[in-house]
Amino acid sequence: MATLETTRREFLVGTGALVVSFSLAPAARAQMVGAGKPVAPDQVDSFLAVGKNGTVTMYTGKVDIGTGIRVALPQMVAEELDLPLDKIQLIEGDTALTPDQGPTWGSLSVQVAGVQLRQAAATARKALLEMAAQRLGKPPADLGVRAGVVFVVTEPQRRVSYADLIGDQSFNLKLDPAAPVKNPKDHTIVGQPVPRPDIPGKVTGTHIYIQDFRVPGMLHARVVRPPAIGATLQSVDESSIKAIKGARVVRQESFLAVVADSEWAAVKAAKALKATWSSWEGLPEPSKLWEHVRATKIAKDDVAVDRGDPKAAIAGAAKKVTATYDFAIHTHGSMGPSCAVADVKAGKAEIWSPSQAPHWLRREVAATLQMDPKDVHVQYLDGAGCYGRNGHEDATCDAALISKLIGKPVRVQWSREDEHGWDPKGPPTLVEITAGLDTQGNIVGWQSELWVPKADITEWPRTLAATFAGIAQKEAINPGNIHRNLDPSYPFANQKAVAHRLDSTPFRPSWIRTPGRMQNTYANEVFIDECAAAAGADPVEYRLRYLGDPRGIAVLRAAANLAKWDQRPSPRRDQSGTIARGRGVAYVKYENARTYCAGVAEVEVNKQTGAIRCTRFYVAHDCGQIINPDGVRAQIEGNIIQTVSRTLKEELKWNRSRVTSVDWASYPILRFPEVPEVVMELISRPSEPPWGVGEPAAVLPPPAISNAVFDAIGVRLRSVPFTPDRVKKATAG
Amino acid sequence: MITLSVNGKSRTLDVEPDTPLLYVLRDNLELHGPKFGCGLAQCGSCTVLIDGKAVRSCSLAVSKVGAGKVVTLEGLGTPQKPHPIQQAFIDEQAAQCGYCINGMVMQTAAFLGARQGNPSEREIRQALQNNLCRCGTHQRIVAAVKRAAALMGKGA
Numbered sequence: 001m002a003t004l005e006t007t008r009r010e011f012l013v014g015t016g017a018l019v020v021s022f023s024l025a026p027a028a029r030a031q032m033v034g035a036g037k038p039v040a041p042d043q044v045d046s047f048l049a050v051g052k053n054g055t056v057t058m059y060t061g062k063v064d065i066g067t068g069i070r071v072a073l074p075q076m077v078a079e080e081l082d083l084p085l086d087k088i089q090l091i092e093g094d095t096a097l098t099p100d101q102g103p104t105w106g107s108l109s110v111q112v113a114g115v116q117l118r119q120a121a122a123t124a125r126k127a128l129l130e131m132a133a134q135r136l137g138k139p140p141a142d143l144g145v146r147a148g149v150v151f152v153v154t155e156p157q158r159r160v161s162y163a164d165l166i167g168d169q170s171f172n173l174k175l176d177p178a179a180p181v182k183n184p185k186d187h188t189i190v191g192q193p194v195p196r197p198d199i200p201g202k203v204t205g206t207h208i209y210i211q212d213f214r215v216p217g218m219l220h221a222r223v224v225r226p227p228a229i230g231a232t233l234q235s236v237d238e239s240s241i242k243a244i245k246g247a248r249v250v251r252q253e254s255f256l257a258v259v260a261d262s263e264w265a266a267v268k269a270a271k272a273l274k275a276t277w278s279s280w281e282g283l284p285e286p287s288k289l290w291e292h293v294r295a296t297k298i299a300k301d302d303v304a305v306d307r308g309d310p311k312a313a314i315a316g317a318a319k320k321v322t323a324t325y326d327f328a329i330h331t332h333g334s335m336g337p338s339c340a341v342a343d344v345k346a347g348k349a350e351i352w353s354p355s356q357a358p359h360w361l362r363r364e365v366a367a368t369l370q371m372d373p374k375d376v377h378v379q380y381l382d383g384a385g386c387y388g389r390n391g392h393e394d395a396t397c398d399a400a401l402i403s404k405l406i407g408k409p410v411r412v413q414w415s416r417e418d419e420h421g422w423d424p425k426g427p428p429t430l431v432e433i434t435a436g437l438d439t440q441g442n443i444v445g446w447q448s449e450l451w452v453p454k455a456d457i458t459e460w461p462r463t464l465a466a467t468f469a470g471i472a473q474k475e476a477i478n479p480g481n482i483h484r485n486l487d488p489s490y491p492f493a494n495q496k497a498v499a500h501r502l503d504s505t506p507f508r509p510s511w512i513r514t515p516g517r518m519q520n521t522y523a524n525e526v527f528i529d530e531c532a533a534a535a536g537a538d539p540v541e542y543r544l545r546y547l548g549d550p551r552g553i554a555v556l557r558a559a560a561n562l563a564k565w566d567q568r569p570s571p572r573r574d575q576s577g578t579i580a581r582g583r584g585v586a587y588v589k590y591e592n593a594r595t596y597c598a599g600v601a602e603v604e605v606n607k608q609t610g611a612i613r614c615t616r617f618y619v620a621h622d623c624g625q626i627i628n629p630d631g632v633r634a635q636i637e638g639n640i641i642q643t644v645s646r647t648l649k650e651e652l653k654w655n656r657s658r659v660t661s662v663d664w665a666s667y668p669i670l671r672f673p674e675v676p677e678v679v680m681e682l683i684s685r686p687s688e689p690p691w692g693v694g695e696p697a698a699v700l701p702p703p704a705i706s707n708a709v710f711d712a713i714g715v716r717l718r719s720v721p722f723t724p725d726r727v728k729k730a731t732a733g
Numbered sequence: 734m735i736t737l738s739v740n741g742k743s744r745t746l747d748v749e750p751d752t753p754l755l756y757v758l759r760d761n762l763e764l765h766g767p768k769f770g771c772g773l774a775q776c777g778s779c780t781v782l783i784d785g786k787a788v789r790s791c792s793l794a795v796s797k798v799g800a801g802k803v804v805t806l807e808g809l810g811t812p813q814k815p816h817p818i819q820q821a822f823i824d825e826q827a828a829q830c831g832y833c834i835n836g837m838v839m840q841t842a843a844f845l846g847a848r849q850g851n852p853s854e855r856e857i858r859q860a861l862q863n864n865l866c867r868c869g870t871h872q873r874i875v876a877a878v879k880r881a882a883a884l885m886g887k888g889a
Contacts, residue, residue, distance in 0.1 A: 065830065066829035066830030068829075195823070196826060199822070199827075200815065200823050203831070204766070204809075204815060205764065205805065205806035205835065209765070211768065212759075263759075263760050267756075267772075334867060335768075335778055335833045382831075384830050385867055385868045413769065416772055416773060634829060637869055637870070637872055638869035640869065664773075665775060669865060672871055673859060
């Protein structure tokens with residue numbers, strides 16, 4: 001480890017603590033790769049290495065896409081090892097050095113990868129104590145650890161350090177699921193709001209993003225996209241760019257790119273290049289999207305829940321409530337368009353990518369280049385936040401293919417139009433729900449149907465590079481686990497929820513933060529509000545009628561208390577004037593398996609213009625054990641604000657050939673004056689397992705805002721986004 | 734040849750005159766603080782100061798900079814010696830992915846540089862309305878601007 005060349009250091013200025021993170025310089029990296037470091041996920045050495053200098057290097061296949069796991073995961077390891085955080089080095093997402101812990105998705109980094117790292121650390125600690133027991137002549141039970149030094153509790157001067165016990169040597173141990181982990185009441189690092197190590201570099205311009213990364217001899221490339229998604233390239237006029245110094249065309253079938261020595265020359269060449277494409281108009285008419293969805297062939301039905309006899313219960317009910325909800329096609333909307341660097345030569349591919357899934361990407365690149373994955377090495381570097389699979393993987397495969405075609409290292413930088421127009425999309429989502437109410441307004445039966453594309457969940461979506469270059473690839477579509485949370489978070493006696501998995505969807509789909517869980521919870525939580533209104537009941541009280549789960553009840557009550565919930569049925573009918581105010585609630589148990597959250601939105605609706613402002617958003621959140629409370633807060637703030645934006649503003653626009661919302665003017669997002677104040681309460685349960693935080697609270701804004709608007713003006717919004725036009729239309733009935 | 738004043742130094746460069754300032758800063762001067770976000774002056778990620786004013790460097794040809802004094806994020810401070818605005822962003826942990834943060838810091842520098850007195854929350858939100866953030870860090874950014882104003886003695 002001492003031979004590693006440190007190319008990047010960042011300091012925890014706030015606490016005076018030091019965390020060093022580094023990316024390996026090419027020479028040092030080659031040495032490491034050659035050294036054959038273990039990466040199997042059942043080996044301690046795959047996750048941890050103790051250096052002679054007393055530092056511990058930890059390895060994770062997860063990557064910090066802006067979420068703060070760069071400090072949370074080290075907190076978990078430092079805690080188990082009784083090591084100060086400044087003695088931990090972290091390596092993320094290098095396919096040669098890190099175990100494959102799956103893509104960084106699904107709010108699973110702490111919950112799964114962190115717990116795995118904790119168990120590796122617990123196994124290591126147990127082994128270190130046993131080694132120390134031999135060395136010190138005392139049983140492990142008589143030993144303590146402080147700052148990486150094992151000592152005899154009764155004679156603290158008798159001691160030996162981790163570095164002296166195993167420095168620069170391997171553990172050669174399997175992860176021991178029975179190795180004891182620390183009692184949470186002894187935690188001193190876990191549970192603390194430790195500042196993130198990357199922020200000083202990010203606010204001073206020294207942090208290295210993929211966009212900043214260069215390798216010697218590298219050319220700048222831009223991919224030239226067709227004017228229609230399904231078009232094929234008919235001809236290219238290479239002379240059209242001959243005035244641009246150093247620029248040239250790279251082509252394989254319909255995959256078209258330009259490369260140049262300077263970035264600006266590549267930008268200009270991409271714009272100037274004259275190419276002829278076939279015409280294609282395979283997209284549905286935008287105004288007929290939902291008819292198109294309903295008419296799409298169903299590949300199969302997934303039953304999310306089937307309990308009791310909802311059909312009979314609804315048929316015999318005193319009152320029937322039915323509603324349909326739709327949620328528009330969305331883009332990820334990363335602030336920085338995707339970018340990657342590739343160097344493909346002599347049968348090997350070196351890849352630098354901001355992908356959330358470096359280990360997957362290794363296989364994707366191998367498929368694109370028709371190489372063996374073992375000849376592909378992917379190193380993660382930060383990009384702009386991706387919020388699911390955005391364009392990062394496509395840009396990476398673009399770079400790999402161009403580098404292979406020209407035999408030189410290449411940097412591909414997507415344009416804004418590329419990112420908005422060509423990143424894979426969150427698919428259109430349609431939900432229909434029917435419930436029967438008894439004479440007291442209680443739900444006696446619940447039936448729901450969902451129309452969403454099928455998912456080949458273990459496959460990556462088709463890449464643009466392979467599609468246009470005519471490289472064979474699986475025709476998989478994968479929008480993520482978008483059926484989850486279709487079954488409502490309430491244990492109704494009679495309920496059935498069916499997901500119709502469609503054979504196709506208009507735009508190449510992928511997962512966007514909180515995929516499906518956001519759309520399904522939106523439908524469920526607006527619908528239960530509709531039932532509450534039909535029953536003349538207070539929306540919080542109505543939900544509490546059905547919630548048996550004490551942790552669920554606790555978060556719902558906490559959110560209501562935080563918001564000083566005014567208990568009464570919706571809508572309120574005491575307002576005159578142009579601006580009407582309302583409050584709405586939403587609740588979820590995420591995937592009906594983990595993190596509980598509840599939220600209350602406060603809105604102002606302008607009855608004349610139809611404009612909605614979400615002024616404040618209250619959240620109560622129980623993710624079990626909290627590793628870094630400030631990190632949890634940041635993720636919840638982000639979940640709420642990003643999803644308020646999705647709820648009020650965002651909608652993909654297209655014509656029959658292509659996406660037309662290709663910038664921030666045509667695909668607007670929330671701006672500072674429109675951002676709600678986010679107020680939250682974290683319910684800390686240190687003795688419970690730590691659950692995910694990066695997604696769950698994002699389910700709350702669409703239903704809470706719809707319910708708040710209903711409270712304000714008595715109009716039900718069932719179609720996201722809630723634009724002024726839609727509000728006016730819904731008001732007009 | 735084009736001569737620029739960047740972060741207090743005079744730099745002479747052999748670049749095409751229509752090259753946007755952003756590319757010159759990033760690719761020729763290796764100043765990576767300003768980021769490419771849209772190339773359309775819509776998002777603010779590329780913001781620099783020219784003579785104290787916030788300018789979208791993605792949409793300004795380098796030949797138009799003239800004698801203007803360009804200051805980038807790097808020209809404000811370093812991790813070891815951050816500018817009060819940068820320190821305030823660190824103290825408030827006001828970054829997630831951090832890609833927009835250059836723009837937030839530079840827009841704040843122009844905003845606070847041009848005024849006296851502590852800004853209100855409303856004024857801060859107005860000042861940043863043409864800077865986009867996708868991670869949802871807005872609340873912390875506003876808090877950081879308030880803190881920066883206090884650190885810079887704007888209340889005095």
